[in-house]
Amino acid sequence: MSSKKIFLKSAADIEQLKISGKILSEILRTLSEMIKPGISGDILDKKAEKLAQKMGATCSFRGFEGYPANICLSRNQEIVHGFPHGKTIEKGDIVGLDIGIKYKGFFTDSAVTKVVASSDRRKMRLAATTFQCLKNTLKYCRPGYRLGDIGQAVQTLAESRGYSVVKKLVGHGVGFSVHEAPLVPNCGEKGKGMRLKPGMVLAIEPMLNEGDDDVVLDNKDGWTFRTADGSLSAHFEWTVAITTGEPIVLTPLDWVKF
Numbered sequence: 001m002s003s004k005k006i007f008l009k010s011a012a013d014i015e016q017l018k019i020s021g022k023i024l025s026e027i028l029r030t031l032s033e034m035i036k037p038g039i040s041g042d043i044l045d046k047k048a049e050k051l052a053q054k055m056g057a058t059c060s061f062r063g064f065e066g067y068p069a070n071i072c073l074s075r076n077q078e079i080v081h082g083f084p085h086g087k088t089i090e091k092g093d094i095v096g097l098d099i100g101i102k103y104k105g106f107f108t109d110s111a112v113t114k115v116v117a118s119s120d121r122r123k124m125r126l127a128a129t130t131f132q133c134l135k136n137t138l139k140y141c142r143p144g145y146r147l148g149d150i151g152q153a154v155q156t157l158a159e160s161r162g163y164s165v166v167k168k169l170v171g172h173g174v175g176f177s178v179h180e181a182p183l184v185p186n187c188g189e190k191g192k193g194m195r196l197k198p199g200m201v202l203a204i205e206p207m208l209n210e211g212d213d214d215v216v217l218d219n220k221d222g223w224t225f226r227t228a229d230g231s232l233s234a235h236f237e238w239t240v241a242i243t244t245g246e247p248i249v250l251t252p253l254d255w256v257k258f
Contacts, residue, residue: 147194171204184204200241
């Protein structure tokens with residue numbers, strides 16, 4: 001659980017977080033390119049660990065509150081926190097890949113969604129809209145704006161395209177630990193909520209469903225959240241630093257294409 005105290009990061013902290021975020025982005029890109037029909041989640045999980053070690057980092061999810069893997073791998077009706085173990089990717093799957101990295105005590109977090117070996121317009125539209133929701137938040141990641149502005153940016157675009165925003169799951173602060181305050185909802189009202197300050201580092205992560213926004217938690221593993229109505233879901237995430245000027249995306253996703 002995240003504490004309620006906001007830990008502001010110094011300029012020196014943010015420089016270290018840039019390194020952590022670059023490592024994460026490179027790992028996420030490599031694993032995303034590996035996601036093809038027939039590949040197993042176990043292979044992806046082991047690859048993430050090896051890549052992180054090679055770069056002097058560690059995967060921060062393993063062991064966090066008992067989570068058993070290096071990555072989260074969620075498919076189709078799974079929203080987030082899916083286990084990679086025992087899964088084999090199939091053509092047409094819509095796959096969410098979520099990774100956290102610790103580098104010299106600095107934590108970053110990022111996720112992408114990929115439609116596997118398919119140009120299915122329905123699935124591509126869901127994934128692309130989720131990514132655009134994430135990008136739309138960036139203009140509000142500046143001092144003086146509020147968390148409600150970020151949430152509204154996600155919700156407005158999502159609902160305009162006929163999708164629901166997952167309200168029971170949220171983004172969070174990050175930097176000195178896997179999860180920190182504040183919570184960052186993907187819905188909200190403009191001008192409402194906590195005011196953003198320089199030094200805040202946020203993991204913003206829109207989660208969109210094709211159907212209803214309700215979720216269910218898998219009783220077997222205690223981690224995987226699924227859509228309650230069995231509809232498809234997509235998830236994107238990046239870590240962004242609030243500064244006195246332009247926001248800094250610490251886990252760049254400029255390689256993601258639709």
